[in-house]
Amino acid sequence: MKTLSTQSPDFSAQLDALLAFETAQDPATDRAVADICQDVQTRGDAAVLEYTARFDGLDAPDMAALTLHAGDLAAAFARLPDHVRSALETAAARIRRYHEKQKLQSWQYLDEDGTLLGQQITALDRVGIYVPGGKAAYPSSVLMNALPAQVAGVGEIIMVVPTPKGERNDIVLAAAHLAGVKRVFTIGGAQAVAALAYGTQTVPQVDKITGPGNAYVAAAKRRVFGTVGIDMVAGPSEILVIADGSVPADWVAMDLFSQAEHDEIAQAILIAPSQRYLNDVQNAIARLIEDMPRRDIIRAALNNRGAMILVRDLDEACAVANRIAPEHLELCVNNPEQWAAKIRHAGAIFMGGHTSESLGDYCAGPNHVLPTSRSARFSSPLGTYDFQKRSSLIRVSPEGAQKLGQTASVLAHGEGLTAHARAAEMRMVQHVII
Amino acid sequence: MKTLSTQSPDFSAQLDALLAFETAQDPATDRAVADICQDVQTRGDAAVLEYTARFDGLDAPDMAALTLHAGDLAAAFARLPDHVRSALETAAARIRRYHEKQKLQSWQYLDEDGTLLGQQITALDRVGIYVPGGKAAYPSSVLMNALPAQVAGVGEIIMVVPTPKGERNDIVLAAAHLAGVKRVFTIGGAQAVAALAYGTQTVPQVDKITGPGNAYVAAAKRRVFGTVGIDMVAGPSEILVIADGSVPADWVAMDLFSQAEHDEIAQAILIAPSQRYLNDVQNAIARLIEDMPRRDIIRAALNNRGAMILVRDLDEACAVANRIAPEHLELCVNNPEQWAAKIRHAGAIFMGGHTSESLGDYCAGPNHVLPTSRSARFSSPLGTYDFQKRSSLIRVSPEGAQKLGQTASVLAHGEGLTAHARAAEMRMVQHVII
Structure with missing residues (x-):
């Protein structure tokens, strides 16, 4: 891992280089996606079936063969081993409870002349949740996207999830069952996004599409934005840990791993006012990494985009954190509330040694869909409020x-x-x- | 104006055709904007000065000549005629009061195990407001964009407004003074958007850019989205009036004009359960239009995209309105609250005969930046909440x-x-x- 120090004269330039990430869209991907979207808009189901056969190796005679109904989802839920079903239920209950607190409420008031002013809150009619399929199947992502929509009171939640070669993931479908999804189409890629945005003979048009996906999915979401709402287009995941030395170095090392294991371009940064502590974590990394099944990915990510930053004190650490505006910020310090109050830009703030980021990823309650690539400067976690909207009232x-x-x-x-x-x-x- | 009836067998297709609006981005505009953005990102002030000379006919020796400070804005405010200054102050006070009600508040709670969960609200550090210049100078747009940012507690509000051939508008600058703008750059177009998004030697980088503009500005905002936040990319303005016959036909005709006078592609639609009332409004239109200075624009808009829709009853009128999801909805009916409760999708709802849309455009209090092109299905008026953001808290x-x-x-x-x-x-x- 790179080591930076705020005392270095070129720290600012080094930090910029560390955070730089090329978000430019690839023109070839854009053109391919434009063609697919146009085709789905024109030919509907027929185009979706063709692309699904071509890209997912899944030859379906009709859309009915790519449709799962509530009963299928309930069956997947029932098939789960008890401990998995129970873990999903615990996570769903906690996520639901937190997101209930985010609900917007209508309000109004009268001015001195009897003029009424207010804001009327309504839920979206129908939303589409995109869930990646294949190797990287994330049931937690189903909960984090669909539960806020359900809590908001969305009329109908549609899910799309590709099932390459027909391989379905029971935990993903069980999570959909728990989160109130009523219908699933086993389609993916740009064709699934276009089907949701424009509607086909079988897939109903939605009002908003949320959920993560690959470069084609991201390009398709950008393209249909305006016709439907979208959530953010996410960049690589990031963690920033600020440590005062009071939390075991092993815990911090593992938290850095848990970000780095996502992929080779994930970013894990540790800030501390003590070189000795930075060394301790470095040693813990060297010792613990060999046991990690995904050690090659972790190593690549830490080498590519990881860093240790030595600062003068925790005030300076917070200033650097505000410049980075990280997706995840761990305050592994005493009195974390005191330091959280100085944080102006972060997707989620994990306070104190017992709050590993992974607890927040799965089940603490808050959403794990968070602003990446410094966009915490101007945006917020996915929430119930993203599935509600406001109408001004004037009489x-x-x-x-x-x-x-x-x-x-x-x-x-x-x-x-x-x-x-x-x-x-x-x-x-x-x-x-x- | 076209006349539709819900009893016609092809009503649904006719309505789709009426609402259709080609939002496709022009590839030539996109390429030109990409080049300008790239150039401003690379060369900074020098590029901005060149484009300003070329597009605005304004040859400035340096950026200082294109910069206005707080004192300049205060001077413009002081120069205004009393009745204009007073109107601006009244409008600003009402807009500010309404937007105070929209402020998000931090919250937190403890669960049974003593785990703390919450949400921390912060304002954006710095935002840029784009204000169109030249012929169409809209001080109300300055108030509607900058006041919510000020109420949110944004650290610094920067404004850009092109001044073709150096022509400045005192009311626009006075509105900026009232709304807490600290610095104005008299630049516009894609080059102004790029300068705000990337920062130059003189123009500080902002976190979000809001405000309306032409096709180049819209394309530039789409391009820099991600690097900074943006508000919506607005389509043509729209009004939908639902009338039960209790409001004078002249008033409704003038409300349709006040939308149509914006430009030739603005959309004005009237829905009523009475053919006779539709005829009355048609007659009022014919009689009143000749006195309108912008009658050619109004006539073009009403012919292009205007319509009268005959419905069975007010319930059906609300159903059609929900399908249209209009930017502005006037309920020119008795008991408007009863019908407003049935509206699921509208940017702003104007209730009762005395609530002309134009009162909302200028001074009732709510924002006049509203979702267009059916995006009220999934989005909200510009508000204080657009200049605040949330960080999840977990301990x-x-x-x-x-x-x-x-x-x-x-x-x-x-x-x-x-x-x-x-x-x-x-x-x-x-x-x-x-």
């Missing part, structure tokens, strides 16, 4: 129309919009009472 | 780590992520107490 009283009309008239004339002004002025004729 | 207690660790371990092993499991398991060794 101007006859008295209010007299006063507001004057203001609107002046400003509308200032902008050269005469009809705007006249519409306001017409309501100022006192003798017309509605 | 797992030693007791909580024992229970959560088991669940996380099972699920992590199920996903083949051993380091995730080990990180959780390490915290279950009871004798290590932090």
Whole structure:
């Protein structure tokens, strides 16, 4: 792992280089995705079936063969070993409880003239959850995407998950059952995103698509954005640990691994005010890595994009963290609340030695879909609020129309919009009472 | 204006055709914008100065000549005629009051094991507001974009506004003064968006860019999305009026005009259960349009994309409105609250005859930046919440780590992520107490 020090004169440039990540979209991928989306929009099911045969090696006679209903999901749930079913249930209950607290509520008030102002909250009618398939099957991702939609009161949750060569994952389907998914299409890639965005003869059009996917899925989501809502387009996962030396070095090393094991471009950074502690963690890494089944990926990630940063003190550590705006921030320190209050930009803040990031990934309650690539500067974790929306409410009283009309008239004339002004002025004729 | 009836067998197809709007991005615009963004990212101020000379006919020796400071904005405010200054102040006060109600608040709770869960709210550090310049100068847009940022507590609000040939608009600058803008760069187009997104020697990098603009600005915002946050990319403005006949036809006609006068592709639709009322409004349109300075634009918009829709009753009117998901919805009916409760998708709902849309555009309080092109199905008005963000908070207690660790371990092993499991398991060794 690289070692940086804030005392180095070129620390700032070194940090920029460490965080740099090329998010540029590949033009060839973009063109391929544009063609697939266009084709699905034009030919519907027929196009989806063809791409599924070609990309997933799954030759289905019709969309019915690629559709799972509530009964299929319940059956998958029932087939699970007890300890897995119970773990899923525990996680779902905790995630649901946390996300209940995020629900937006409608509100309104009257001003002095009796004019009503407010905000009406509604849930989305129908959403699509994209779940990656094949080797990397993540039931936790099903819970984290579908449960907030369910808590929000979304009318219908549709899931798509590719099943290359027909291989289905029971835990994924069981998670869908728990999270209120009513229908699953075993399709994936850009064709699945396009089917959800435009609708086909079989796949109903949704209002928003969330969930992670590969480069084709990401490009397709960018393309259909506007026709439907999307969640963020995620970059590689990141963890930043700030440690004061009070948490065992082995624990911190394992937390860095748990980020690095995702893939070779994941980023794991440790910040501490003590070179000795950094060395301790480095030694723990060297000792523990050999037991890790995914050690090659971990090693590549730590070498590629990992770093240890020596700082003067914890205040400086927080300042560096705010510049990095990490997806996951662990405060492995005493009095973590005191330091959390200084953090302005982070997707999730894990406080104290017992709060491993992996507890948050699965079951603490908060969402594990978090802003990556410094986007915690301006965005938030996926939440219930992402499946609700607001409509402004205005009811101007006859008295209010007299006063507001004057203001609107002046400003509308200032902008050269005469009809705007006249519409306001017409309501100022006192003798017309509605 | 076209006339549709829900009783017509092809109503659904006719409605789709009416709402269809080609949002496809123009490849030539996209390429030009890509080059400009790249150039600004590489050469900074020098590139911005060149494009400003070329596109705005404004030859500035350096960026200082394109910079306005707080004092310049205050001076513009002081120069305004009294009635304009007062109208701006009234509007700003009402908008600010409404947006105060939208502020997100941090929260937290403890579970049974003493584990703390919560959400920490922070404001964005720095945002950029894009304001169109030239002929269409909209001070109201300055208020609607900058005031929510100010209410949210954004650290610094930067504004960009092109001043073709050096022509500045005092009302726009005065609105910036009122809304807490600290610095203005008189630049526009894709080069201004790129300068805000990447930063230059003079223009500081922002975290989010909001505000309307032309096709180049929209393409640039799409391109820099991810590096910074953006608000929506707006389509043409729309109004849908539902009328039961209780509001004077002249008022409704003028409200349709006030949308149509924006531009030739704006959309104005009237729904009523009475053909006679539709005829009355049609007659009012014919009579009133001749007095409108922008009658050519209004006529073009009403012919292109306007419509009258005859429905069976108000329930059906609400169902059609939900399908349209309009940016602005006027309920020109008795008991508007009763019908508003049936509306699931609309940017803003204007209730009762005295609530002209134009009052909402300028000064009622709610934001006039609203979801267009059916995106009210999944998105919300611009608000204070768009300038705040959430960080999840988790502090797992030693007791909580024992229970959560088991669940996380099972699920992590199920996903083949051993380091995730080990990180959780390490915290279950009871004798290590932090």
